[in-house]
Structures are given as structure tokens and as C-alpha cells.
Amino acid sequence: MGASVMGWLGGESQAAFPWKLLLLLAALAWCAVRALEWAWWRPRRLDRALRSQGLRGTAYRSVAGDAPLTERLNREARSRPIPLGCHDIVPRTMPLFHQAMKEHGKTSITWLGPVPRVTITKPELVREVLSNKFGHFEKLKFGSLQRRLHNGVGSHDGEKWAKHRRIINPAFHLEKLKRMLPAFAACCTDLVKRWEGLVTDGQACEVDVWPEMQNLTGDVISRAAFGSSYLEGRRIFQLQGEQLKLVVQSMSKMHIPGYFYLPTKTNRRMKQIQSEIEGLLKGIIAKRENGLRTGKATSDDLLGVLLESNMEHRRGAGNSKAGITTDDVIGECKLFYFAGMETTSVLLTWTMIVLCMHPEWQDRAREEVLHVFGARTPDYDGLSRLRIVTMVLYEVLRLYTPLTALQRRTYKPMELGGFRYPAGVVLMLPLLCIHHDKDVWGPDASEFRPERFAEGISKASKDVPAFFPFGWGPRTCIGQNFALLEAKMGLAMILQRFAFDLSSAYTHAPFPVGMLQPEHGAQVMLRRLP
Numbered sequence: 001m002g003a004s005v006m007g008w009l010g011g012e013s014q015a016a017f018p019w020k021l022l023l024l025l026a027a028l029a030w031c032a033v034r035a036l037e038w039a040w041w042r043p044r045r046l047d048r049a050l051r052s053q054g055l056r057g058t059a060y061r062s063v064a065g066d067a068p069l070t071e072r073l074n075r076e077a078r079s080r081p082i083p084l085g086c087h088d089i090v091p092r093t094m095p096l097f098h099q100a101m102k103e104h105g106k107t108s109i110t111w112l113g114p115v116p117r118v119t120i121t122k123p124e125l126v127r128e129v130l131s132n133k134f135g136h137f138e139k140l141k142f143g144s145l146q147r148r149l150h151n152g153v154g155s156h157d158g159e160k161w162a163k164h165r166r167i168i169n170p171a172f173h174l175e176k177l178k179r180m181l182p183a184f185a186a187c188c189t190d191l192v193k194r195w196e197g198l199v200t201d202g203q204a205c206e207v208d209v210w211p212e213m214q215n216l217t218g219d220v221i222s223r224a225a226f227g228s229s230y231l232e233g234r235r236i237f238q239l240q241g242e243q244l245k246l247v248v249q250s251m252s253k254m255h256i257p258g259y260f261y262l263p264t265k266t267n268r269r270m271k272q273i274q275s276e277i278e279g280l281l282k283g284i285i286a287k288r289e290n291g292l293r294t295g296k297a298t299s300d301d302l303l304g305v306l307l308e309s310n311m312e313h314r315r316g317a318g319n320s321k322a323g324i325t326t327d328d329v330i331g332e333c334k335l336f337y338f339a340g341m342e343t344t345s346v347l348l349t350w351t352m353i354v355l356c357m358h359p360e361w362q363d364r365a366r367e368e369v370l371h372v373f374g375a376r377t378p379d380y381d382g383l384s385r386l387r388i389v390t391m392v393l394y395e396v397l398r399l400y401t402p403l404t405a406l407q408r409r410t411y412k413p414m415e416l417g418g419f420r421y422p423a424g425v426v427l428m429l430p431l432l433c434i435h436h437d438k439d440v441w442g443p444d445a446s447e448f449r450p451e452r453f454a455e456g457i458s459k460a461s462k463d464v465p466a467f468f469p470f471g472w473g474p475r476t477c478i479g480q481n482f483a484l485l486e487a488k489m490g491l492a493m494i495l496q497r498f499a500f501d502l503s504s505a506y507t508h509a510p511f512p513v514g515m516l517q518p519e520h521g522a523q524v525m526l527r528r529l530p
Contacts, residue, residue, distance in 0.1 A: 039063045042424070043114045049422050050109055050116060057100055057109025057118075065111030070096045078519065082508045085357045087399045088446040089510050090436050094404060097430050107417070110428070117407070117426040118419075119433075123440060123466035125417045126429050129408055131473035137408040140426060151328075152335025153478065165478070167313050167324055168332060171305040172478050177485055178380050179300050183223040184486050185377050188493040191216050195498065199528040206503045210349050210522040213490075214241070217345040218337075220486055225336045226284060227301035236280055240337045243273045244514050281330045302336055303329075336479075342515045343402045344483045348490050349522050350400040350510075351393060356502040356524055358448055365389050366495040375496060383488045391450035393487055394457065397469040398441075399448060402515045404432040406471065431468045432516070440466045500524045 043060050050057075058066055073095035082092055091098045097119055100108040106121045120126055129137050138157055153164040170176065191212065199205045218241075222233030246266055288307055310323040324332075355362040368388045369378075406429040410421045421427070438445045440463050441452070452460045457467050470477035477483075494500075503523035511519040 039114055043111075043116065046116050046422055046425060047109070050118065050419075050425070053419050055107060055109055055118065055419065056104040057116075058104075058111060060111050060114070060116070063114050065113040065115070066096060067113070073099065078509070078511060081520075082510070084502065084506075084508050086446075086508070087354075087448055088436070089400070090433055093510055093512055093516060094430060094432060097405075097428070097433060101433070107419070112426055115424065115426055117428045118421065119428045119430055120417070121430065121434055121437065122417060123434060123461075123463040123468075126431075126434065126468060127465075127472055128416065129427055129429060130406070130468070130471055130475065132408075132475070136410070136412070136414050137427065138411050140407040140409050151331030152339075153332060154335060154339070154475075155331075161475075164324060164328065164332070167309050168306060168478060170309045171302045172482060174481065176305055177482055180224045180302075180482075181380055181485070181489070183227075183301075184220055184489045185493075187216055187219040187223060188490050189377070190219070191490075192493055192497050195526060196528060199498070199526050202528070204501075204525040204527045206505065206523055207526050208521045208523050209352050210345075210518050213345040213348045213352075213522075214341070216490060217341045217348070217486065220344070221336055221340040223301075224482075225302040225333065225340070227304065232280055232284055236277055236333075237337055237341060239273050239277050240334065240341070243270060243277070244338070244342070246270050246273070248513050277334065278330055281333050282326065285326060285329055285333075303333065306332060339477065340479050340482060343477075343479075344486050344490075346400070346402045346515045346517060347393065347396060347483070347487050349518060350516075351396045351487070351491060352494070352500060352524060353502070353506075353508075353518070353522055354396055354399070354448055355392070356500055359501070361388075361392060361448075361450060362495075362499070365392055365491070366499075369492045369495045373492065373496065378489055378492045380485075383485065383492065386488055386492065388450070389488055389491060390484075391453045393484065393491070394453040394460075394467070395448060395450040398435045398467060399446070400510060400516055401432045401435055401469050403469075404512050404516055405430045406468075429468075434466060434468065437466075497529055499527045499529060501527075 047060055058069065077092045077095040080092065082089060096110060100110050101119060101121070106119065108119050110117045110119070120129060139155065153161060153168055156164055195205075195207065195212075198207065218234065218237035222237055226233035246269060250266060250270070284303070285307070288303060292304070292307055292311065306329065310329070314323040355365065365388050368386060372378075372382045372385055408427045408429070410423055410425050410427065412423045414421050416427075434440060436445050441461050458464055460467060470480040470483075501524065503525050505521075505523040507520045509519040510516055513519075
């Protein structure tokens with residue numbers, strides 16, 4: 001490097017030498033100033049602007065932000081399991097924000113690398129941020145790291161988001177979801193038959209339901225999304241699971257500029273997985289598009305409906321480039337897996353665990369299922385009448401919110417809740433903390449009380465509404481009805497055939513790894529009903 005620079009400097013006349021040296025020094029000075037602006041001056045400037053309004057929080061010390069503190073608090077939290085039957089999980093699952101809000105107030109500052117992050121916990125302010133009527137708040141982008149996992153509608157903003165949403169919407173219309181129920185039922189039937197083979201002679205059998213639910217929802221999304229390409233879909237599901245673990249491991253290195261481009265073992269593996277997933281999806285999409293053009297393919301699955309909607313959008317605009325590209329379709333398919341599989345698997349897992357802790361509600365839910373369906377396979381009309389099951393699922397979503405937080409960024413100065421936020425501040429919406437807030441849900445906020453939803457979501461909390469498991473506003477999760485319908489089907493078919501209690505091997509240790517997972521598994525004792 002030194003020799004090449006000297007060669008460059010010495011390759012011209014001596015008269016030109018000072019000018020080239022000055023240019024080099026100016027470039028180095030510019031880089032140093034940019035680095036100082038990013039790493040020190042800008043964070044300090046934003047910090048002063050926030051603290052001058054009375055906000056308090058953790059101190060900014062380095063470009064790592066609160067990453068070292070977060071790692072230490074997470075390690076301490078993970079060393080202490082929660083007592084069985086206790087649902088006060090925020091101190092264990094979100095220790096940094098729990099401590100910051102306890103010491104500095106509910107609206108407090110923490111640091112995401114060199115970027116200040118302010119917690120917003122008042123439900124009316126959360127609704128305002130998520131409604132984003134005037135486009136004042138933008139999604140937080142994680143660049144190549146996010147694309148490794150998915151690049152679907154949830155990661156877009158502005159007109160691109162609106163176009164994707166219009167094209168994808170038909171795939172999640174109620175009539176389309178009804179046609180997917182046989183796929184849901186087939187996967188659930190496979191699960192309960194396998195469990196029936198494990199539980200013999202009336203003896204209870206220990207089963208870790210966490211991997212079982214991951215497999216179930218992976219099967220469901222594979223069948224519902226890809227139909228006849230189900231086996232190829234299964235491979236994608238397995239790869240996406242591995243990719244999620246690697247992405248979560250890499251999140252702690254986000255503050256290191258350019259880290260995700262370094263040829264580390266983890267980065268190389270993530271790139272390999274991304275390439276394999278996209279190759280499989282391109283093959284499936286190409287075959288399906290050819291089938292749709294020749295009238296040989298059906299559109300009963302998510303991919304078929306998406307491609308058909310995209311083709312109609314292009315025809316309506318009279319422009320073959322008006323729809324979304326193949327790469328966009330691949331991004332949406334990856335999002336089907338990430339959101340569709342993970343959300344429902346954690347919901348069903350925590351529901352079974354909680355119903356073990358509260359057997360009276362397990363009995364009530366089973367009685368309702370047997371009253372509506374008897375021994376027959378659940379159908380849509382019956383599932384829509386499961387009032388107690390719905391109350392249970394809502395309460396589990398509140399206490400064990402799958403995605404514990406959302407984040408938005410101010411791209412220009414904004415006033416919110418009496419504070420003025422400069423451009424470049426991250427607004428942290430800790431959904432799990434809000435769902436456990438006694439000021440919002442009452443003194444029993446950390447207790448399992450499904451009856452709080454007896455009159456629906458609108459009457460469940462003091463500040464209405466304050467229930468955000470699927471987000472809020474125009475960007476509410478498009479797969480909400482899909483996830484709830486799948487969860488009702490799965491829980492109903494399990495309750496029809498089994499009773500279950502917690503195994504002595506179970507440790508109550510919820511922890512967010514992407515979604516809120518049971519850190520040491522979810523071991524239950526299954527007993528087959530007579």
C-alpha cells in the first residue's frame with residue numbers, strides 16, 4: 001500500500017507532487033471528519049437535543065452503543081428461569097428496556113450503535129406512529145442482513161409498499177383462506193396421528209412441542225404457499241430456520257461498519273443459504289408462471305394467487321413491467337416463511353404451555369371444541385364460533401407477544417407526545433412491555449385472564465385499543481387472519497384428542513430469538529383422551 005502510494009506520488013514531476021500530497025491529505029481529513037461526525041459529533045448532538053427536553057436514559061460511550069450492556073443483561077437474565085405459572089416475563093425477555101424504563105422513566109433513551117433510541121409506550125402514541133398517516137416515520141432498514149432473511153412487503157416503504165400490498169392482498173382474502181383450510185387440516189391430522197402413535201396403552205408420553213409446532217407450521221406454510229411443490233417448500237423452510245439463527249447471532253455486530261461484507265464463516269454460510277433458497281424459489285416460480293400462462297396451474301395456494309394477481313395488475317396497467325419482479329416475488333415468498341411459520345409456531349407453543357399451567361382453561365377450551373365439532377375435522381364456520389379458544393389465543397398473544405418490539409425512524413424533525421424528535425432518532429415500540437403495563441391493562445396485567453377479551457379487543461384494556469400483536473394501522477400484518485385460523489385449527493384438533501400437563505423437564509425460560517421462543521424447549525406430557 002505504502003509503495004503504491006509513493007509510486008503514485010513520485011510518478012509525476014516534482015512540481016505536481018505537493019498538489020497530489022495535498023489531495024491525499026484532504027481525502028484522509030474528509031474521511032476522518034465523516035467518521036467523527038458519524039461516531040461522535042452527531043450522536044452527542046442528538047443526545048443533547050433529547051436530554052434538553054427532560055428525557056433521560058443510558059449514556060453514549062462508543063459506536064457499540066448499548067450492545068455490551070445488552071449482552072451482559074441478557075446473560076444475567078438467561079441465568080434465572082421464571083417460576084412456573086408466572087407470566088411476568090418482561091424482566092427476562094427485554095432486560096435492557098425494562099431496566100432503562102425502571103431507572104429513567106417509560107419514555108427513556110437507549111443506544112442502537114451510535115443512534116439514539118427512545119421507547120414509546122403510551123398506546124395512543126404507538127397507534128400514531130404505526131398509523132403513519134403522513135409518512136413521517138420510516139421502517140428501520142438493516143440492509144443486506146434483512147435481505148438474507150426476507151425482502152417482502154414488510155420491509156418496503158412508500159409507493160413500493162403500496163404496490164406490493166395491492167398485489168398481495170388477494171392472497172389473504174377470506175375466501176382464499178377458506179380454500180386453504182384442507183391444507184391446514186391435513187398437516188394437523190399428520191401431527192395428531194404421529195402423537196397418537198407415541199401415546200400407547202393409556203400412558204402419558206413426554207413430547208417437546210416447540211420443534212413439533214415448528215414442523216407443523218412449516219408444513220402448513222409449505223402446503224398453503226406452494227401446493228404441489230410442497231417438498232421443495234419443506235427444504236426452503238429448513239433453510240430459513242437456519243438462516244434466522246445466523247441472522248440473530250449477527251445482530252450484535254451491527255455497529256461494526258462493513259461487518260456483513262467480511263468473509264467470516266457465518267457471513268459465508270448466510271450467503272450460501274440465501275443463494276440456495278433463491279435458486280429453489282426461482283425454479284418453483286418459473287414452473288408456476290408457465291403453468292398459469294398455459295392454463296395448467298391452479299391458484300389455490302398463496303404463490304398461485306400472488307402470481308395471478310401480479311399478472312392481472314400488469315394487464316390492467318397495459319404494461320408488462322407494471323407488476324412486481326421475480327426477485328420481488330422471491331422476497332414475498334421468503335416473508336411467507338419468516339412471518340407465517342414463526343408467528344404461529346410460537347403462538348401454539350406458548351398456548352399449550354399456558355394451558356398446562358391453567359388446566360381449568362384447558363378443560364373449558366376442550367369442552368367448547370367438542371361441543372362445536374365432536375370428533376369431526378374442524379371447518380371454517382365452526383372455528384369462527386370458538387369464543388373461548390379465541391379468548392385464550394388473544395390472552396397468550398398479549399402475554400407472550402411473538403414479536404416483542406417494533407422500531408421506526410424519524411427522517412425529519414417530529415413532535416410526538418410533547419417531545420420534539422430530531423431527524424435520525426429511532427422510536428422503539430416495546431409491544432411486550434405495553435401488553436404487560438398495569439397502567440393500561442390493570443393490576444392483573446401479568447396474570448392469565450382470557451375473560452378480559454370476553455367482549456372483544458376493544459373492551460379488553462383501559463386505553464383502547466392497546467393490543468398490538470400484529471402491529472397497527474395500514475401496515476397491520478397481512479397474514480393475521482391466516483395465522484389465527486391456523487392456530488385455531490391446530491389447537492382444536494389437539495384438544496379433541498389429547499390432555500396435556502407440563503413435564504418435570506420443562507423450564508419456564510421465554511427469550512426472544514427473532515420471535516419469543518422457549519429457550520430450553522417446551523416439554524409436555526401428552527395423554528390420549530378416551
